[in-house]
Amino acid sequence: MVAAEFDQEGELVGMDGNPLQGVSFGEAAKGVVAMARFAGARGWVPATSGNFSVRLDEERAALTATGANKAELDETGVIEAEIAGPKHPRASAEAPLHLMRYRAAPDIGAIAHVHGLAATVLSRRHETAGHIRLEGWELLKAFPGIDTHEAHLDIPIVPNDQDTDRLAALVEERLTAGGPFHGYLIAGHGLYVWGRTAAETIRHMEAFDFLLTAQMHEEGAR
Amino acid sequence: MVAAEFDQEGELVGMDGNPLQGVSFGEAAKGVVAMARFAGARGWVPATSGNFSVRLDEERAALTATGANKAELDETGVIEAEIAGPKHPRASAEAPLHLMRYRAAPDIGAIAHVHGLAATVLSRRHETAGHIRLEGWELLKAFPGIDTHEAHLDIPIVPNDQDTDRLAALVEERLTAGGPFHGYLIAGHGLYVWGRTAAETIRHMEAFDFLLTAQMHEEGAR
Amino acid sequence: MVAAEFDQEGELVGMDGNPLQGVSFGEAAKGVVAMARFAGARGWVPATSGNFSVRLDEERAALTATGANKAELDETGVIEAEIAGPKHPRASAEAPLHLMRYRAAPDIGAIAHVHGLAATVLSRRHETAGHIRLEGWELLKAFPGIDTHEAHLDIPIVPNDQDTDRLAALVEERLTAGGPFHGYLIAGHGLYVWGRTAAETIRHMEAFDFLLTAQMHEEGAR
Amino acid sequence: MVAAEFDQEGELVGMDGNPLQGVSFGEAAKGVVAMARFAGARGWVPATSGNFSVRLDEERAALTATGANKAELDETGVIEAEIAGPKHPRASAEAPLHLMRYRAAPDIGAIAHVHGLAATVLSRRHETAGHIRLEGWELLKAFPGIDTHEAHLDIPIVPNDQDTDRLAALVEERLTAGGPFHGYLIAGHGLYVWGRTAAETIRHMEAFDFLLTAQMHEEGAR
Numbered sequence: 001m002v003a004a005e006f007d008q009e010g011e012l013v014g015m016d017g018n019p020l021q022g023v024s025f026g027e028a029a030k031g032v033v034a035m036a037r038f039a040g041a042r043g044w045v046p047a048t049s050g051n052f053s054v055r056l057d058e059e060r061a062a063l064t065a066t067g068a069n070k071a072e073l074d075e076t077g078v079i080e081a082e083i084a085g086p087k088h089p090r091a092s093a094e095a096p097l098h099l100m101r102y103r104a105a106p107d108i109g110a111i112a113h114v115h116g117l118a119a120t121v122l123s124r125r126h127e128t129a130g131h132i133r134l135e136g137w138e139l140l141k142a143f144p145g146i147d148t149h150e151a152h153l154d155i156p157i158v159p160n161d162q163d164t165d166r167l168a169a170l171v172e173e174r175l176t177a178g179g180p181f182h183g184y185l186i187a188g189h190g191l192y193v194w195g196r197t198a199a200e201t202i203r204h205m206e207a208f209d210f211l212l213t214a215q216m217h218e219e220g221a222r
Numbered sequence: 223m224v225a226a227e228f229d230q231e232g233e234l235v236g237m238d239g240n241p242l243q244g245v246s247f248g249e250a251a252k253g254v255v256a257m258a259r260f261a262g263a264r265g266w267v268p269a270t271s272g273n274f275s276v277r278l279d280e281e282r283a284a285l286t287a288t289g290a291n292k293a294e295l296d297e298t299g300v301i302e303a304e305i306a307g308p309k310h311p312r313a314s315a316e317a318p319l320h321l322m323r324y325r326a327a328p329d330i331g332a333i334a335h336v337h338g339l340a341a342t343v344l345s346r347r348h349e350t351a352g353h354i355r356l357e358g359w360e361l362l363k364a365f366p367g368i369d370t371h372e373a374h375l376d377i378p379i380v381p382n383d384q385d386t387d388r389l390a391a392l393v394e395e396r397l398t399a400g401g402p403f404h405g406y407l408i409a410g411h412g413l414y415v416w417g418r419t420a421a422e423t424i425r426h427m428e429a430f431d432f433l434l435t436a437q438m439h440e441e442g443a444r
Numbered sequence: 445m446v447a448a449e450f451d452q453e454g455e456l457v458g459m460d461g462n463p464l465q466g467v468s469f470g471e472a473a474k475g476v477v478a479m480a481r482f483a484g485a486r487g488w489v490p491a492t493s494g495n496f497s498v499r500l501d502e503e504r505a506a507l508t509a510t511g512a513n514k515a516e517l518d519e520t521g522v523i524e525a526e527i528a529g530p531k532h533p534r535a536s537a538e539a540p541l542h543l544m545r546y547r548a549a550p551d552i553g554a555i556a557h558v559h560g561l562a563a564t565v566l567s568r569r570h571e572t573a574g575h576i577r578l579e580g581w582e583l584l585k586a587f588p589g590i591d592t593h594e595a596h597l598d599i600p601i602v603p604n605d606q607d608t609d610r611l612a613a614l615v616e617e618r619l620t621a622g623g624p625f626h627g628y629l630i631a632g633h634g635l636y637v638w639g640r641t642a643a644e645t646i647r648h649m650e651a652f653d654f655l656l657t658a659q660m661h662e663e664g665a666r
Numbered sequence: 667m668v669a670a671e672f673d674q675e676g677e678l679v680g681m682d683g684n685p686l687q688g689v690s691f692g693e694a695a696k697g698v699v700a701m702a703r704f705a706g707a708r709g710w711v712p713a714t715s716g717n718f719s720v721r722l723d724e725e726r727a728a729l730t731a732t733g734a735n736k737a738e739l740d741e742t743g744v745i746e747a748e749i750a751g752p753k754h755p756r757a758s759a760e761a762p763l764h765l766m767r768y769r770a771a772p773d774i775g776a777i778a779h780v781h782g783l784a785a786t787v788l789s790r791r792h793e794t795a796g797h798i799r800l801e802g803w804e805l806l807k808a809f810p811g812i813d814t815h816e817a818h819l820d821i822p823i824v825p826n827d828q829d830t831d832r833l834a835a836l837v838e839e840r841l842t843a844g845g846p847f848h849g850y851l852i853a854g855h856g857l858y859v860w861g862r863t864a865a866e867t868i869r870h871m872e873a874f875d876f877l878l879t880a881q882m883h884e885e886g887a888r
Contacts, residue, residue: 047808047873115805115876121883124802136346138382138411139337142269148384149410160804162814188815189804207269210337217343220442220886358568360604360633361559364491370606371632429491432559439565442664580790582826582855583781586713592828593854651713654781661787664886 028054028062029078031198035112036064038202040071044114044209049190053098054110054198059083061102065090093164097192100168104175108194110201115190118212123157123185125219131156132185134211142207143182144196155208156184183208250276250284251300253420257334258286260424262293266336266431271412275320276332276420281305283324287312315386319414322390326397330416332423337412340434345379345407347441353378354407356433364429365404366418377430378406405430472498472506473522475642479556480508482646484515488558488653493634497542498554498642503527505546509534537608541636544612548619552638554645559634562656567601567629569663575600576629578655586651587626588640599652600628627652694720694728695744697864701778702730704868706737710780710875715856719764720776720864725749727768731756759830763858766834770841774860776867781856784878789823789851791885797822798851800877808873809848810862821874822850849874 031054039045039052050070053063061081064070068077081088081095083102088095098111126132134140135152143153156174161167167186175181182204183193193208195201253276261267261274272292275285283303286292290299303310303317305324310317320333348354356362357374365375378396383389389408397403404426405415415430417423475498483489483496494514497507505525508514512521525532525539527546532539542555570576578584579596587597600618605611611630619625626648627637637652639645697720705711705718716736719729727747730736734743747754747761749768754761764777792798800806801818809819822840827833833852841847848870849859859874861867 043876046876047805047869049805049808117876117879117883120803120805120876120880124884136382136410137342138408139269139271139342142271149382150384160802160815162816186804188802203269210268210339210342213339214342216883217339217438218346358604358632359564360630361491361493361564364493371604372606425491432490432561432564435561436564439561439660440568580826580854581786582852583713583715583786586715593826594828647713654712654783654786657783658786661783661882662790 022057023054025056025060025062025080026075028056029075031110032062032064032078033073033075035110035198035202035205036070036073039112039114039205040073042116042209044116044205045070046115049115051092051094051098051113052111053081053102055083055102055108056080058106059085061098063088063095063098064092066092093162096164096168097171100172101192101194104172105194107196109196110198111192111194112201112205113190113192114205114209116209116212118209118216119185119191120188122212122216122219123190124188127157127159127187129157132212132215134215137211137214139207139211142203144200145180153182154178156181157187158184160186160189244279245276247278247282247284247302248297250278251297253332254284254286254300255295255297257332257420257424257427258292258295261334261336261427262291262295264338264431266338266427267292268337271337273314273316273320273335274333275303275324277305277324277330278302280328281307283320285310285317285320286314288314315384318386318390319393322394323414323416326394327416329418331418332420333414333416334423334427335412335414336427336431338431338434340431340438341407341413342410344434344438344441345412346410349379349381349409351379354434354437356437359433359436361429361433364425366422367402375404376400378403379409380406382408382411466501467498469500469504469506469524470519472500473519475554476506476508476522477517477519479554479642479646479649480514480517483556483558483649484517486560486653488560488649489514490559493559495536495538495542495557496555497525497546499527499546499552500524502550503529505542507532507539507542508536510536537606540608540612541615544616545636545638548616549638551640553640554642555636555638556645556649557634557636558649558653560653560656562653562660563629563635564632566656566660566663567634568632571601571603571631573601576656576659578659581655581658583651583655586647588644589624597626598622600625601631602628604630604633688723689720691722691726691728691746692741694722695741697776698728698730698744699739699741701776701864701868701871702736702739705778705780705871706739708782708875710782710871711736712781715781717758717760717764717779718777719747719768721749721768721774722746724772725751727764729754729761729764730758732758759828762830762834763837766838767858767860770838771860773862775862776864777858777860778867778871779856779858780871780875782875782878784875784882785851785857786854788878788882788885789856790854793823793825793853795823798878798881800881803877803880805873805877808869810866811846819848820844822847823853824850826852826855 032052035052048069051064053061055061062078063081065077065079079088079090081091083099132155133152136149138149140146140151140153158170185191193204195204254274257274270291273286275283277283284300285303287299287301301310301312303313305321354377355374358371360371362368362373362375380392405413407413415426417426476496479496492513495508497505499505506522507525509521509523523532523534525535527543576599577596580593582593584590584595584597602614627635629635637648639648698718701718714735717730719727721727728744729747731743731745745754745756747757749765798821799818802815804815806812806817806819824836851857859870861870
């Protein structure tokens with residue numbers, strides 16, 4: 001039986017371009033702004049943290065510039081970065097964590113990095129285990145390929161590292177084993193999450209935050 | 223002594239039609255949108271989850287279409303479904319959980335399905351017991367037939383099941399024993415709640431969320 | 445040393461009338477609406493619960509009518525009640541809990557009844573003790589007569605009772621011993637709080653909610 | 667590697683003046699209002715608590731007047747105070763805690779005092795230890811001089827004291843040992859936090875609140 005509760009009839013304007021067919025920078029930037037403001041309204045990007053991107057095509061992505069306040073982002077805080085090229089002068093230090101994902105997975109159209117409370121707390125609590133397993137929750141069906149609650153989703157946890165090229169390489173190594181994955185945690189730092197479009201990535205952000213918050217309360221009762 | 227704190231003088235426009243006398247699709251759709259936005263503003267429908275309906279008459283109900291973002295719902299995301307007829311092409315996979323309730327209980331005029339945090343967490347914690355008993359809270363008086371805090375309200379918990387026809391049959395079986403019930407939980411999934419009108423269903427949603435959140439905090443201190 | 449952080453230079457328009465000098469029904473109703481909407485925006489009046497009043501003079505008070513949705517209150521949901529007279533036909537069942545306070549304490553100008561989460565949870569946890577002691581918090585200075593954190597404030601807890609005349613008499617009995625009090629809890633029900641004006645009562649609502657929430661977190665860590 | 671996630675490209679209008687070069691009272695008051703409303707929207711200044719200031723130059727600062735409702739502050743609630751002069755008639759009782767900081771540290775351009783929940787709860791829990799150590803969190807990089815999560819930040823905790831001249835002297839004594847510090851806690855009272863500008867102080871408020879909330883949840887699970 002197909003679980004249709006999470007099927008989306010249409011995507012938000014500016015967020016439903018198929019990156020494999022190419023979207024304009026303007027359209028992509030709208031998706032970046034929409035993700036950033038969605039996260040900002042929920043307190044997931046404290047103190048200008050977090051960053052967001054939408055792929056234009058195989059070679060380029062729209063990406064939040066370093067230092068922009070994501071809760072109040074507009075398009076002046078979005079840059080066009082080359083996925084495999086030299087570092088953009090306004091690129092965030094975490095840009096490699098976006099760009100290496102786009103190189104590794106051609107079906108990824110948008111990426112969000114957020115600092116939610118439950119993600120941050122649980123990423124430290126389970127760092128030694130190396131992952132958090134979400135299991136048996138109906139909301140797992142928010143992720144493509146999961147059409148029953150009788151499933152589990154592992155979220156890898158990697159140790160934090162200020163060398164983001166090295167960190168990105170470690171992330172890609174972890175993501176080749178098992179999966180499919182829809183996001184991962186950096187210990188004491190936050191969540192990376194992606195989707196085919198900015199609209200899908202917003203749904204995945206929301207689903208991960210809900211599931212991790214429920215998990216945190218479930219663990220707290222032990 | 224009659225406890226009048228929860229008596230409602232008038233219902234919201236578009237939400238107080240008596241379904242047994244019949245309401246128009248437009249009026250019913252307004253009630254569906256009002257319930258969906260109320261829930262969306264409180265974070266109870268993450269990642270396009272949740273669904274909502276208002277009965278038109280004995281044979282038809284207005285129902286959220288599959289995949290609509292309930293937090294931003296408008297009437298284009300509402301369909302007219304036959305209560306006992308064939309499945310509407312845009313009906314949600316959970317439509318049977320609405321329609322079988324309307325068949326079983328003629329005094330139900332509106333139904334809401336939401337994914338609140340406390341409902342989701344407690345539905346798993348108490349799944350083996352098969353119910354949660356709310357007892358002694360003043361806010362129990364938000365439900366019809368309860369006019370004192372010296373009462374209890376059992377919320378049945380059923381195991382989750384992706385076969386929603388089978389799940390709906392199990393729910394109806396559970397709801398015939400004991401009661402009256404004003405809602406039930408699906409384990410790890412969320413809450414179903416109903417009322418005579420959309421306005422009453424909103425009050426019941428709010429009361430269940432408050433009571434389950436208080437219950438979660440009370441249990442957490444044990 | 446006078447602790448001036450909580451001194452208020454001016455009160456909100458429509459809320460600073462001195463009830464001993466008399467205010468008009470229109471002015472009083474504005475204060476009732478302001479208190480109700482303040483509480484509604486914070487989720488303290490779920491499912492149309494809660495009620496609010498402002499004294500006009502020694503004999504009359506403006507009071508929320510039964511059944512009004514306090515989160516969206518306007519002046520049509522406010523009635524003029526006699527403090528010592530017969531029950532107004534639209535008076536809430538909890539009206540005696542307001543009116544007996546006005547009779548007992550001439551310096552009370554406004555009263556709010558809210559269902560906050562921490563108030564509801566702690567009122568049950570400490571029902572047997574008969575009170576909650578708040579001690580050592582700076583925010584205690586929000587209450588008149590307290591100008592140092594080296595103080596304590598006892599909040600009496602009375603058992604819930606659907607006979608609100610009897611409950612009001614018990615409350616007044618409890619409030620004559622010790623004090624001064626600025627509010628009390630009804631077990632499993634909620635908080636009653638008052639002040640000289642509606643503006644002061646709003647500050648007291650906010651202070652009690654903050655202090656009880658902090659207390660709940662402090663106890664939770666034991 | 668420089669961690670650029672928290673670098674700010676530009677500061678908010680009216681909040682980026684360099685206090686060592688001097689800013690006008692009007693510009694400084696805008697910064698005070700922006701900090702106060704930011705805190706008010708997050709519930710960090712309950713019951714008119716909290717206070718905020720921006721330095722004009724070596725001798726003067728704009729400061730919230732006593733009793734103003736900070737959540738709804740406008741410039742009429744802001745006074746111009748002499749940093750080393752006699753007490754302004756409308757100055758808050760906590761003015762010395764602002765002014766002595768400006769005297770002691772010429773690079774401080776703005777100061778905020780807020781009553782967040784986690785700050786208040788943890789300030790009491792750790793009062794005996796005399797500090798809270800935040801360690802290993804990525805968001806520590808929100809503070810200047812910290813460019814890796816492999817760092818710790820100690821937040822001193824001083825006992826509360828209604829003699830704010832004496833309290834300010836104790837604070838300065840504590841802040842000369844160790845550091846650099848970006849804020850401190852008063853036990854059972856709240857947080858003082860500062861930055862070079864009002865915009866930076868807002869980021870520091872937000873970072874401290876997030877980190878202390880995460881810390882509270884981490885401790886709660888022990």
